[in-house]
Amino acid sequence: MSRSIVKAEKGTVYLVGAGPGDPELLTVKAVRLLATADVVLHDDLVSDAVLELANPRGLVSSVGKRCKNRRVTQQEIHAMMIDSAKRGLSVVRLKSGDPMVFGRANEEMNALRASGIRYEVVPGITAAFSAASAVQTSLSDRRVASKIILLTAHHASEKDQAEPLWKGKLPSDATVAIYMPGSDYAALQKDLLAAGLAPDTPCVAVSCAGTPQQTMQQTELGMLPKLSAASAPVVLLIGDAMASAEMKPNSAISRVDKLLGNVIEKIEIPTHN
């Protein structure tokens, strides 16, 4: 059987999702592109374990923009991608989670289009889903949650401090996932109560989902401000479906992650062409 091997193409920019941090949760395509790219430009939250998969002969550079301490501007990121591609290099623009969620992918793609640079998007596992896997609870449940709503507290506050998280009423049959909830859980609680959620609505905060540093906390909306601060990235899952969240450490994870020594496994992907 013939096989397809994905390699990063010269002169092309790949916007790649790095997933939650565990390299086992990268897509096969992401692993192959990382391993062959000439240049990797990554966000702050991309884990070291993922970056270890980058081409050892390539350039790996952080272009993260920490809150209020912008080390690299968005324009500089555009210029780095475009200049590298124009010089005939292959570029992986590596974003935590999925590249199409709560980042500036559209601005980056617009800049690439305007410069005539070829690009491709490779999806990744986004935080709401890695968190749901971590607490072994479906975001939807046909009995209590027929809708899934992804929000970010960070962007709203960046744009306008007075902007509430949600205008009007949130559906009661939804699971709400809040990305980058920040540390002001009292403000979040106020917005969510104002949007009509009951004080006894179950809440789960998952920090560093899918990594060895993963932590989980469970509470109710009425007690949200009492949650402890946790290491970024944090995602907050809110809704009746979260009543069945499993908060005990998942024993299966440690079992399957155990070391098996210096073994290298081949992954063969049959092509569908």
Next chain:
Amino acid sequence: MSRSIVKAEKGTVYLVGAGPGDPELLTVKAVRLLATADVVLHDDLVSDAVLELANPRGLVSSVGKRCKNRRVTQQEIHAMMIDSAKRGLSVVRLKSGDPMVFGRANEEMNALRASGIRYEVVPGITAAFSAASAVQTSLSDRRVASKIILLTAHHASEKDQAEPLWKGKLPSDATVAIYMPGSDYAALQKDLLAAGLAPDTPCVAVSCAGTPQQTMQQTELGMLPKLSAASAPVVLLIGDAMASAEMKPNSAISRVDKLLGNVIEKIEIPTHN
């Protein structure tokens, strides 16, 4: 450096996301579990290209439930998982996309818990995100879309024909992704207009995202009923962010999927332990 190899453990059930269909978009963990599981129980929509990665010495069985033609009941799926695990086999329960979205994962996990079976969830790329990658457009955009809402038309109609897709007003700064939109686009249009969306709201329908069969159609909400029927799975993306959807076939995809002959590539994942 030591390396970790994930293998399916005996007596354990893995709820695994199969992603959109392209095997390159499976997670590394999913590939390894598929390759080593004794039993694979999969939904209808899981692609043949993904199933080709299953352990050739294992049992691969479809447990799909087509609309109104239930071949395998939910109770039978539970029994197959539990019986196999109790017999000491490793089981992959393979679900299209991500296992925690619009499926019956909670019911399956409840059954496993009740029987004392170890299980683990492995996330996958869900349709909204593979579709966003296909049309090279971010689901969020800080200028026009600060919210992402995942809905399903299928489940709502299953439960109650009179149930609208959304009660009250949908936020105007959201991207709405409708899973399993079905064929009654006129009913969807009616619900979305009633929820306050403007007739000129951009809509994109992506069928078989991330596979060689992928098709994309672009329209406006006012013209939604004129969309052609497309092969399942279809996801409908609606919102102002979709104005910048790229509808031309992505030339990069065909380039990176090209055959490179009978080459087998090693993927080495350094462990983070």
